[in-house]
Amino acid sequence: MxxxxxxxxxxxxxxxxxxxxxxxxxxxxxxxxxxxxxxxxxxxxIVSETDWTPPPPKYPESALVPLRVGVTEKALQEQVRVLGGRWDRAQQVWFVRYGCIAGTKLEKLIVVETRMNTAK
Missing domain, CATH: 3.30.720 (Signal recognition particle alu RNA binding heterodimer, srp9/1)
Structure with missing residues (x-):
């Protein structure tokens, strides 16, 4: 339909x-x-209406966040460049200010590092 x-x-x-x-x-x-x-x-x-407080942002607007963008994803790389993103060769990630990507599809590309404690 x-x-x-x-x-x-x-x-x-x-x-x-x-x-x-x-x-x-x-x-x-x-x-x-x-x-x-x-x-x-x-x-x-509308069947109900209640007050709601949005969650606080994950990062401050000015914080540099790492983005994982594929090598072949040239269009996404160009988007990050336009937003002022910089490539970090050592870490193999793009760094861009969170305020520039908040609420966009680029926000889903933020690298969240989880380090496991392997001490015994």
Whole structure:
């Protein structure tokens, strides 16, 4: 089923649903099933709302974090360069400021070192 139209409350095609659900209505979607030749109207509703505090950032904005980018991933390497990243040949990682990559797909490339204590 393909969703072709997503309407915000108050737009044409949502007025009856807005009257029914009020401020709980988030959006209305019209979905189409080509095989069954059906149009389906769905609604997204708010069912609960609570206060939430986002977790603190993992690193300070100005901290240099190591990124592991593959040798063949030239596009990602260029992205890191544009953000001011520097290659460290000794460690084989890129270093870039955390504030530049926070919330992007590059954040998933941060190298998290886990050292195990092997003392017996």
């Amino acid at each position: 393909n969703a072709r139209v997503k309407l915000k409350p108050g737009q044409k095609g949502t007025k009856k649903l807005l009257a029914q659900y009020g401020d709980s209505l988030v959006c209305v979607r019209y979905r189409y099933d080509v095989e069954k030749r059906k149009q389906v109207k769905t609604v997204e509703l």
